[in-house]
Amino acid sequence: MSKPTLKKIAERLNLSVGTVSKAIKDYPDISDKTKEKVKAVVEELSYKPNKFAQNLRNQESKIIGLIIPQIVHHFFSNIVLGVTEAAEKKGYLVIVLESTESYETEMKHLDLLIERHVDGLLLSLADNTIKYNHITEIIDQGVPIVLYDKISKSFDCHKVVIDDKKAAYNATKYLIDSGCKKIAHVRGPLKPQTTVDRFLGYKDALKDHHISFDKSIVFESEKISFDDGKEIAHRIKKNKNIDGVFAFTDLLASGILIGLVQEGVKIPEEISVMGFSNWRLTKMTSPSLSTVNQCGYEMGQKAFELLYEEIIAKKTNTKLKHKTIEIPTELVIRNSTKKPA
Amino acid sequence: MSKPTLKKIAERLNLSVGTVSKAIKDYPDISDKTKEKVKAVVEELSYKPNKFAQNLRNQESKIIGLIIPQIVHHFFSNIVLGVTEAAEKKGYLVIVLESTESYETEMKHLDLLIERHVDGLLLSLADNTIKYNHITEIIDQGVPIVLYDKISKSFDCHKVVIDDKKAAYNATKYLIDSGCKKIAHVRGPLKPQTTVDRFLGYKDALKDHHISFDKSIVFESEKISFDDGKEIAHRIKKNKNIDGVFAFTDLLASGILIGLVQEGVKIPEEISVMGFSNWRLTKMTSPSLSTVNQCGYEMGQKAFELLYEEIIAKKTNTKLKHKTIEIPTELVIRNSTKKPA
Numbered sequence: 040m041s042k043p044t045l046k047k048i049a050e051r052l053n054l055s056v057g058t059v060s061k062a063i064k065d066y067p068d069i070s071d072k073t074k075e076k077v078k079a080v081v082e083e084l085s086y087k088p089n090k091f092a093q094n095l096r097n098q099e100s101k102i103i104g105l106i107i108p109q110i111v112h113h114f115f116s117n118i119v120l121g122v123t124e125a126a127e128k129k130g131y132l133v134i135v136l137e138s139t140e141s142y143e144t145e146m147k148h149l150d151l152l153i154e155r156h157v158d159g160l161l162l163s164l165a166d167n168t169i170k171y172n173h174i175t176e177i178i179d180q181g182v183p184i185v186l187y188d189k190i191s192k193s194f195d196c197h198k199v200v201i202d203d204k205k206a207a208y209n210a211t212k213y214l215i216d217s218g219c220k221k222i223a224h225v226r227g228p229l230k231p232q233t234t235v236d237r238f239l240g241y242k243d244a245l246k247d248h249h250i251s252f253d254k255s256i257v258f259e260s261e262k263i264s265f266d267d268g269k270e271i272a273h274r275i276k277k278n279k280n281i282d283g284v285f286a287f288t289d290l291l292a293s294g295i296l297i298g299l300v301q302e303g304v305k306i307p308e309e310i311s312v313m314g315f316s317n318w319r320l321t322k323m324t325s326p327s328l329s330t331v332n333q334c335g336y337e338m339g340q341k342a343f344e345l346l347y348e349e350i351i352a353k354k355t356n357t358k359l360k361h362k363t364i365e366i367p368t369e370l371v372i373r374n375s376t377k378k379p380a
Numbered sequence: 381m382s383k384p385t386l387k388k389i390a391e392r393l394n395l396s397v398g399t400v401s402k403a404i405k406d407y408p409d410i411s412d413k414t415k416e417k418v419k420a421v422v423e424e425l426s427y428k429p430n431k432f433a434q435n436l437r438n439q440e441s442k443i444i445g446l447i448i449p450q451i452v453h454h455f456f457s458n459i460v461l462g463v464t465e466a467a468e469k470k471g472y473l474v475i476v477l478e479s480t481e482s483y484e485t486e487m488k489h490l491d492l493l494i495e496r497h498v499d500g501l502l503l504s505l506a507d508n509t510i511k512y513n514h515i516t517e518i519i520d521q522g523v524p525i526v527l528y529d530k531i532s533k534s535f536d537c538h539k540v541v542i543d544d545k546k547a548a549y550n551a552t553k554y555l556i557d558s559g560c561k562k563i564a565h566v567r568g569p570l571k572p573q574t575t576v577d578r579f580l581g582y583k584d585a586l587k588d589h590h591i592s593f594d595k596s597i598v599f600e601s602e603k604i605s606f607d608d609g610k611e612i613a614h615r616i617k618k619n620k621n622i623d624g625v626f627a628f629t630d631l632l633a634s635g636i637l638i639g640l641v642q643e644g645v646k647i648p649e650e651i652s653v654m655g656f657s658n659w660r661l662t663k664m665t666s667p668s669l670s671t672v673n674q675c676g677y678e679m680g681q682k683a684f685e686l687l688y689e690e691i692i693a694k695k696t697n698t699k700l701k702h703k704t705i706e707i708p709t710e711l712v713i714r715n716s717t718k719k720p721a
Contacts, residue, residue, distance in 0.1 A: 085517065101496070102443075102475065102496075110457050110460050110461040110464070111454065111457045111458055111660075113452065116452045116453075116457045117452055119451050119460075120452055123451070123477060123478060124478075127492075132496060134473045134474060134475055134476075135464060135474060135475075135476045136464060136468070136473070137461060137465075151468075151473065152473075155442075155443075155473065176426070180426070265660075265663060265664065293664050297664060297666065300666065319606075319661065320660065320664050322606060323606065323634050323661050323664060323665050324664050324666070325638065325641060325665070325666035
């Protein structure tokens, strides 16, 4: 059986499509008898009005686009969940696309979404995005857009972030308070603002506690993987003085932790390890990993809510003053760090 | 600046919308001069044709709906990635919705997607789905649908699965071959077919190796969580004879592994632990977890390809013979199990 349409209902009842449509919408110029006949067939065929066509008439698709750097990623999949749930509450559906941290893919995906006339866009910048014309164009065209997590401060649009610098400061400070005197930092390439800010937070905490910054114990991971973490653990172990590690993401931190344990280092007695993000796996390492909790679900919800504001503002021709919302973070202390004195 | 439209281009050039539209499509009855003028304005305003409206005329949305039981889940997020990448290659975008393993939410989400006239649906059944009328209705209406992972054999549509029974059989057999004589099974409620099949595979392997089935060492977890796993570890430890555990999912297996380690059990010398799915975290436990690799990415790709066949068949009024494709699995042996003699 093919999908029931207005036309089929009309043919069946020997009525015009216009009459059937009016009957469904309960127009006063259609008799009750006709309405009843139409209603019976609508029910019999389980006819559903074509919202797709309705939305086109209203010049809206009721669909938004969500571009995330990585889909298979604990933090980002929480973002997807937060966005889709918040969107559904307002009657919006969400198309998900992955930029794979690539500038070219990000551009291509934004184009795809705009071609489909989505009502708005949510974007976290790919690590490789260093030019921003494609985003300025979108803003200039009046397409509602909200940036989340990996943002650039230069755009005039709503943004949702965490205070990466403050969170990294607090994580490093915790290591200092618990007695660490030589704290290594492990980070990715200094492209996304989040990575830069975490590095700055680490440096500020050292400075405020009169520990001199030593760039020879800042390790950079290209691939940001578990195996990279294990390899870095080996280099950390060789430096006899390091007694603490702050890694900018849990995937690296867990590789470092397990690498150190396998090399016979006592965690946290000899070296404390602190991660960032609170991935599910941080509960499962031995010892379990202390980290910074970063709530992706809440960030996703908030990002949609701001986008919705923007969509409504566009509909009503209202000019919005754009804001940057900060999602709070907190330290989650487990067993890879010593207790402060 | 608001979005450029055909109407705006027409007003600007003092032409009719019809003429502009024809000029863009290079109709022969429009002069080259007019075409050039239109082209210049199209470029200046970076006008993009409304694919949304075009698709409506073609009676297709070029959007499919993907319903997954859980978004924040290593296996299912790989499915999302596989589907979105395969879909993009054929010019389709993907709306993602989570059923949260709830029958009601699954029904609601299917309705939402059908209302929007998506071109097809990919569905993995929620654990709580026990009635199937909503799916039969969709198939009867001629909406292309493919079931993946958690399926019901009773529907006449394409399906993508793994052979859960065989995979569980092989996992259990590995434990037997490595010398385990009393193997516990840890599973969730016996609702989804995947859970049932893994249980049956476990039982068959015992039977084929002349080990009698003992239902007192089959443990059921309601919440299927890491913490449930730890609690079950405690009960396993109290039973002095158990020397192997096959858990039906890695989240439980890792909880059991870590729970046993914390209670002082030597893994794998005293008890071997085998998981299922090959989540990223299985590399990170101490010892690392042996498991069954289940490739979500490939399943997602294949599911879209089958859906695409179905969409084309519908367009061309072709009747398809439906098939069930099996994605191969393999054992991933790490350090939580003994080596076979």
